[in-house]
Amino acid sequence: MQLTHDPEGxxxxxLGMGGIGSAFAKRAAPFGMRIQYHNRKPVSKERNVVGAEYVGFEELIRTSDIISIHLPLNSxxxxxxxxxxxxxxxxxVVIINTARGPIVDEAALVEALESGKVFAAGLDVYENEPIVHEGLLRNDKCILMPHVGTATLETQRKMEILVLDNLNLAVTEGRLTTPVAESQQAGLGLQKPNYDRL
Structure with missing residues (x-):
């Protein structure tokens, strides 16, 4: 069995300190890890309960021992x-991607794993799902999951309730519980419905 590294220190x-990135930071902190993050902008103290340091993208890439990706997929x-x-x-470095597969160039990741630049990778998403790069499948430094990060009864139930809450707020108040920044920037924000016209 190959030796690994202790997370302490x-x-x-x-990458991406939204709800999932923040929850991951809370779970990592008890292991004695130092935590930094990059996001569109610094997050509030309420979201950053572990006091992670906000840094630029390149600084995070150059200095992190472990990089965990929690970003939406967009251009x-x-x-x-x-x-x-x-x-x-x-x-x-160790790379974890449980966000969206095309954020990572898998061919480049395979090269980095084979050269030893990347010590290990943990992936739950893939660039060309359901196809997984052969180089990842045959590399024993990869832990691969079949995109099942949300495959629990409890998580599926929470997702259903979130969809219903969003629908309710969209119809009654013209807003969402979970707005997407790209939609707002593209002018796709919701307006409160005018029932007088109906």
Whole structure:
């Protein structure tokens, strides 16, 4: 069995400090990890309960021992982790992607794993799902899950309730519990419905 590394004292870099990134930070803190994050903008103290440090994207890429990805997939995040970014990373970095597969260039990741630049990778999502890059399948430094991060009864129930809450607020108040920044920037924000016209 290959030896691994103790998380204590390691610098965890979280890409995307939304609800999932913040929850991950809370779970990592008891292991004695130092935590930094990059986001569109710094998050509130209420969301950043572990006091993670806000840093620029390149600083996070260059300095983190472990990088965990919690970003939406859009034109600015597609291919965000490619050969260029992998080259910037510390030798022996660990990469976790449970967000969206196309954020990571899998061919570049396979090369980095085979060269030893990346010590290990944990993936629950893939660039061309359901196809998984052969280089990941045959590499014993990868832990691969079949995109089942939300496959629990409790999580599915919470997701159903969230959809219903969003529908209710959209119809009654013209807003969402979980607005998406890209939709608002594109002018797709909701307006409170005018029932007088009906």
């Amino acid at each position: 390691k610098l965890l870099g979280i 600015s995040t597609r291919g965000m982790i490619s050969a260029r970014e992998l080259e910037m990373m510390k030798p022996g």
